[in-house]
Amino acid sequence: MYKVAVLMSSYNGEDYIFQQIDSILNQRDVNVQIYIRDDGSTDRTLRIIERFKENVTVFRDENVGLKNSFGSLIWDKSIKADFYAFSDQDDVWDEDKLLTALAALSECDGVGMYASNQRVVDANLNFIKPLYGEKGNDLPFPEYKNFKDCFLHCNYFGNTLVLNENAMEVIRSYRPSSMIVQHDTWVSIIVYMFGNIIFDSTMHSSYRQHRKNAVGGLVESSSVFKKFNTVVNKQPIYTELANVLIKGYQKQIKLDDLKWLHIVARLPQWTAKVQLIFDKDVKDKSIYKTIVLKVLIILSKF
Incomplete structure (x- = not known):
């Protein structure tokens, strides 16, 4: 067993x-x-x-x-x-x-x-x-x-x-x-x-689901103000995550994936921003969410 x-x-x-x-x-x-x-x-x-x-x-x-x-x-x-x-x-x-x-x-x-x-x-x-x-x-x-x-x-x-x-x-x-x-x-x-x-x-x-959930599974609708506030206050997690993955696993990561992580890790450099903005794989499920993702890159909130 x-x-x-x-x-x-x-x-x-x-x-x-x-x-x-x-x-x-x-x-x-x-x-x-x-x-x-x-x-x-x-x-x-x-x-x-x-x-x-x-x-x-x-x-x-x-x-x-x-x-x-x-x-x-x-x-x-x-x-x-x-x-x-x-x-x-x-x-x-x-x-x-x-x-x-x-x-x-x-x-x-x-x-x-x-x-x-x-x-x-x-x-x-x-x-x-x-x-x-x-x-x-x-x-x-x-x-x-x-x-x-x-x-x-x-x-x-x-x-x-x-x-x-x-x-x-x-x-x-x-x-x-x-x-x-x-x-x-x-x-x-x-x-x-x-x-x-x-x-x-x-x-x-x-x-x-209850009032004390640390992480919830229900998605509640947000006002435009709340969505805007979320974008403004967002921390650049992806950049930090890319750096940590490179540090810990760079010898094992596939070459193409490693190259992309290095681009993310170079933010907020403008050369990295341009590469990510025009990267067709950097997208979300809808046009609206994809635009938000690109805006986060421009604002160094990615």
Whole structure:
């Protein structure tokens, strides 16, 4: 029976964490060990976690935020398993979630990652909609034409991801000084560069939406003012991300992808801006969003 390490960051999750841990420990036909890094909870979260005596290891630490909390678990090489999964603190997993992922990954040679669809539900687990879908859904299925597309729009949700041992080995070979993007985006880009991503359109978990969500699955409409304000205040994440990827993996990245990352890393130089503005692969799902992307480049907010 395969061993799966489930990595979870907890923070003031007393309302739902018991149900989530229980659903993970009730996975069918897999040997599960949960590793929880508590990010400085001040409620009853730790007391609830302590009810689970077996198969749960908890690390109590100070608050560093979601990205770096998960980062601490990812690069903890004392955590060893055949496969690695990420978990939120407030969802509920179907009992076949991990088994389905492992069956898919068993056919993957080398670096591999599994991701799936999930149900968006309310606080009481009432169904709202699938997270990903066809036309009309807020989020289309995550399918990327090339590395540039994945780098710019990567949208695999961490609570569905399962990595094989080869993927974790590559990810752990380099640790950035701080997490530039969320852990799911980081590992997805790494796996896309060096291996294979399997996406399952079937739903195997319930993604709970409530007032305390760190990251939400529901897209709310924004006013023109809010959209403008978002652009003005946006931090240039892509440029920093490109620099970090080059620093950590330049000897392994495909030549064409590496050349493009160097262009992004040279921002805000005007030569780099011109190259990216006229790059036909630097685009989004609609003309409007593509224009916004190009404006961000011009404003050095890319």
